[in-house]
Amino acid sequence: MADKTTIIVFSGDLDKAMAAFIIANGAAAMGSEVTMFFTFWGLNILRKAHAAPGKKPWMERLFGAMMPKGPERLGLSKMNMGGLGARMMKWAMRRKNVSPLPQLMEMAREQGVKLVACTMSMDVLGIRPEELIDGVDFGGVATYLGEAYEAKLNLFI
């Protein structure tokens, strides 16, 4: 029996998102059933780059406009320097043949990693299901805990 793995992705920083998907992909490659729960800023990783926001209260539009849309727009948790740090990091990764985040996400999906968006955070931040990439599941804290208590490895990133 393969060990289960869960990762809460709370952070929406490029470097932490990379770490989360590298661990998730490694675990899936080793035969583990992996679930990633995206909550708070982590939801930004799952946003489509060009989704129409639809009709929303102005405060939710503001939230939506202030937060990065998708993996290409994320900043670093340290030394971001207005996006320059993130660009340096991507440049260095390309040079070393490390897969960029969108490709790591694609690999995760191909390997059957389950991506779950936290419905409560979506509600508070005013993010609609249609603004997220396809193939995402939706759930709350009970969904998470149900999986975590069955898993061997549980991380909060």
Add this chain to the structure above:
Amino acid sequence: MADKTTIIVFSGDLDKAMAAFIIANGAAAMGSEVTMFFTFWGLNILRKAHAAPGKKPWMERLFGAMMPKGPERLGLSKMNMGGLGARMMKWAMRRKNVSPLPQLMEMAREQGVKLVACTMSMDVLGIRPEELIDGVDFGGVATYLGEAYEAKLNLFI
């Protein structure tokens, strides 16, 4: 037998504190015995809003004055914008009927979640037991590890 859960609350950010208490409350509701360990900035979540600091060396008074006192004063880990972000978040939560942090803390205590303050951090930051809310336990890393090795789910937030 219900699974045990431990959460180290290192962060003193509003958003991370919310995540910690939502997970703790969810786990307790599912019958898990939950212990939260508050260390470093996480201790600020447990501070009373109006505790008299008492007699302290000036450096400890300075630390105490610089750090937020209790759940109402915490900022966001991202987009805090001098407190505006935290206010926006609270406004959005109220609108969506999500319990604010002080109420989540109250729920945790009603459900028997154990709150443990890290004595070493308290000592370093100069925080006295009487400055923390009532009903908090005190312990060190050995207390934490004793619980963590018996728990099924251990998170560091």
Add this chain to the structure above:
Amino acid sequence: MADKTTIIVFSGDLDKAMAAFIIANGAAAMGSEVTMFFTFWGLNILRKAHAAPGKKPWMERLFGAMMPKGPERLGLSKMNMGGLGARMMKWAMRRKNVSPLPQLMEMAREQGVKLVACTMSMDVLGIRPEELIDGVDFGGVATYLGEAYEAKLNLFI
């Protein structure tokens, strides 16, 4: 049988590094086999203060120059104030007889805590093995997962 423990040290902040080594030392003292994986900014904790960078592309030299070299140069995750916060914290720790980070690291090594540097992060950030302190092991995500699935306590800091 003692329980195994793994800690991913992603953060290169002084306060989080302290928390990681205090937990690691406590676990080792309780008989646990402990492995710490240093990745991304966490690698800075393992850097020698005065290693010659050697011949490197200019971008890697730049990365290397911008990031702190070793435990004495780290900043706080909050209230760092250009290094003043870190100095206040060290001052407070000395006053309370809490071991400073370099000493915590020394204790960890004496207790047999295994320190593993993430080779992929080293490659991306352009950090060479000879720039890290002696006695460090090297590994990737598979090394980490192999240990984590056997451990009782797994944290991401």
